[in-house]
Amino acid sequence: MPESKEFQENACRIKAEDVGLVYHSKHRKNDPNAGSFRALQHVNISVGAGEFLSLVGPSGCGKSTFLYILSGLQRLSEGTAWINGTPITGPALDRGIIMQAYALFPWRTVRKNVEFGLEVKRISKKDRRAIAEQFIELVGLSEFADRYPYELSGGMKQRIAIARALAYDPDVLLMDEPFAAVDEQTRGLLHEELLRIWEKTNKTIIFVTHSIDESIFLADRVAVMTPCPGKIKEILQIDLPRPRTPAIKSSSEFGAYRNRVWQLLQNEGERTEEVITLDGRKHLSTVPQEVSI
Amino acid sequence: MQDKIGIRDRLLAFFESSVVIIVLLVIWIVVPMFYDNMYVPSLLTVLAELWKTILSGELVLNAFTSLKVCFVGLLAGTIAGIALGLLLGWFKKAEMYLDPFFQVMRNTSTLALLPLFVLLFGVGDLSKILLIMWGTFFPMLINTTQGVKNADPVLIRSARSMAVSNAELFFKVVLPAASPYILSGFRLSAGVSLIVVVGAEMLGAYHGLGRMVFFSSTNYFISKMYAAIIVLAILGVVINALTSRLEDDLTKWQDKSVLSA
Numbered sequence: 001m002p003e004s005k006e007f008q009e010n011a012c013r014i015k016a017e018d019v020g021l022v023y024h025s026k027h028r029k030n031d032p033n034a035g036s037f038r039a040l041q042h043v044n045i046s047v048g049a050g051e052f053l054s055l056v057g058p059s060g061c062g063k064s065t066f067l068y069i070l071s072g073l074q075r076l077s078e079g080t081a082w083i084n085g086t087p088i089t090g091p092a093l094d095r096g097i098i099m100q101a102y103a104l105f106p107w108r109t110v111r112k113n114v115e116f117g118l119e120v121k122r123i124s125k126k127d128r129r130a131i132a133e134q135f136i137e138l139v140g141l142s143e144f145a146d147r148y149p150y151e152l153s154g155g156m157k158q159r160i161a162i163a164r165a166l167a168y169d170p171d172v173l174l175m176d177e178p179f180a181a182v183d184e185q186t187r188g189l190l191h192e193e194l195l196r197i198w199e200k201t202n203k204t205i206i207f208v209t210h211s212i213d214e215s216i217f218l219a220d221r222v223a224v225m226t227p228c229p230g231k232i233k234e235i236l237q238i239d240l241p242r243p244r245t246p247a248i249k250s251s252s253e254f255g256a257y258r259n260r261v262w263q264l265l266q267n268e269g270e271r272t273e274e275v276i277t278l279d280g281r282k283h284l285s286t287v288p289q290e291v292s293i
Numbered sequence: 294m295q296d297k298i299g300i301r302d303r304l305l306a307f308f309e310s311s312v313v314i315i316v317l318l319v320i321w322i323v324v325p326m327f328y329d330n331m332y333v334p335s336l337l338t339v340l341a342e343l344w345k346t347i348l349s350g351e352l353v354l355n356a357f358t359s360l361k362v363c364f365v366g367l368l369a370g371t372i373a374g375i376a377l378g379l380l381l382g383w384f385k386k387a388e389m390y391l392d393p394f395f396q397v398m399r400n401t402s403t404l405a406l407l408p409l410f411v412l413l414f415g416v417g418d419l420s421k422i423l424l425i426m427w428g429t430f431f432p433m434l435i436n437t438t439q440g441v442k443n444a445d446p447v448l449i450r451s452a453r454s455m456a457v458s459n460a461e462l463f464f465k466v467v468l469p470a471a472s473p474y475i476l477s478g479f480r481l482s483a484g485v486s487l488i489v490v491v492g493a494e495m496l497g498a499y500h501g502l503g504r505m506v507f508f509s510s511t512n513y514f515i516s517k518m519y520a521a522i523i524v525l526a527i528l529g530v531v532i533n534a535l536t537s538r539l540e541d542d543l544t545k546w547q548d549k550s551v552l553s554a
Binding site for chain 1: 455457466470
């Protein structure tokens with residue numbers, strides 16, 4: 001890691017303080033499911049500038065919900081989430097979200113998709129074009145600039161979604177299982193490409209995934225989340241050298257991290273079962289702590 | 294790819310698509326030669342009559358009148374249908390209150406209302422324009438409503454994450470997302486407008502192709518009646534081709550391979 005990056009890590013980009021979320025379903029007469037459901041409880045984390053953080057956990061652990069809270073699209077019901085020292089109250093262009101379903105506008109060409117956020121930012125037509133060109137080139141798809149999304153493969157679509165988010169220059173990229181829908185080989189290429197882009201642009205990235213390998217391979221730290229209610233169980237510092245190559249996945253260090261995350265998720269499975277049969281949804285959350293192996 | 298298709302393939306395609314029509318036209322020429330019926334004149338007689346009405350200016354005046362009424366009515370119905378469709382698609386409450394009313398109106402035969410429109414707005418163009426507006430309004434309304442409701446929530450969320458204003462969300466996301474529905478509604482409406490104008494002109498008009506058909510038949514100008522029908526058929530095909538073309542051009546961004554595969 002370059003020294004400048006170490007220095008920047010002193011700055012805190014994202015901070016979550018006791019974030020909780022309770023859904024209240026609408027009341028109907030005689031509906032046994034009416035009431036409230038706790039999706040997140042006591043989520044505490046801070047993410048430094050330029051840091052790559054993975055959130056890993058099984059389906060339903062609230063990791064995507066937490067990401068949407070950070071994006072401003074989902075309101076929280078407890079605690080506070082901050083970006084650059086300001087509480088998050090809604091979406092803004094200081095954060096870019098990248099979804100699993102690509103979410104490219106099908107009626108816009110690649111170029112026009114990348115320009116979308118720039119239009120919202122009221123950037124002139126000429127500058128929009130130049131900036132879009134630059135980021136389409138960054139993801140290596142210049143020759144596809146005038147194609148429509150349906151003409152692209154899944155991997156290409158996701159690279160364009162990344163270019164679109166980078167184009168309006170957010171401080172933080174929020175990625176919601178972005179590579180879950182592409183094939184294994186493409187995913188491997190996208191991992192390396194994402195790391196290359198991250199090192200070049202110095203963005204803070206919060207990356208949600210259910211793949212343990214993916215979370216470790218990419219991140220500086222991995223936050224392991226467990227469900228019912230969703231909370232961060234532990235945050236692991238990943239001290240693998242960068243730049244990372246696929247070969248690292250067969251190293252013994254990588255294996256140790258993998259086992260550790262696996263263990264954290266396994267234990268939780270058993271414990272959650274117990275808790276549900278005993279007292280429903282109520283139980284104390286564990287306070288997340290930093291550990292390194 | 295299209296320019297690589299050879300001349301033989303093109304001729305074959307033309308033959309395949311037109312052979313049935315050509316055979317029927319030939320029958321229309323041949324049969325009256327052996328079987329004389331005053332209500333079925335030969336196609337050649339009809340074409341001669343058509344030529345006469347073109348030269349006399351009668352056809353142009355009638356066609357122009359019908360098309361003008363069609364165009365104005367279609368335009369008004371389209372604008373009203375899109376505007377209200379956007380409202381009903383976006384606001385659930387608006388749909389709850391207005392949809393039952395529109396359902397009743399929509400399922401009332403448009404031509405059944407013509408006498409009422411004539412009483413209220415006279416025999417001239419206005420009553421017909423309003424009737425066409427009425428008839429074309431509903432396909433536009435229903436399709437636009439459907440298009441807005443089917444707008445992909447993922448795209449709306451994606452746009453919202455980029456902090457768009459409500460106006461931007463509407464014009465940059467919801468409207469384009471609904472556009473394929475709106476365009477196919479427009480194609481339907483254009484067809485409806487021609488049907489309604491002919492019906493309306495038959496029931497009372499000074500000029501127009503519908504009046505030409507009706508007046509000719511009641512006065513035993515049988516060839517002229519056929520001539521007017523042929524012109525209406527051609528107009529219908531042309532209008533459908535133009536609106537289909539418009540639809541294709543404006544929805545180039547959609548993946549059509551799934552449909553043709």
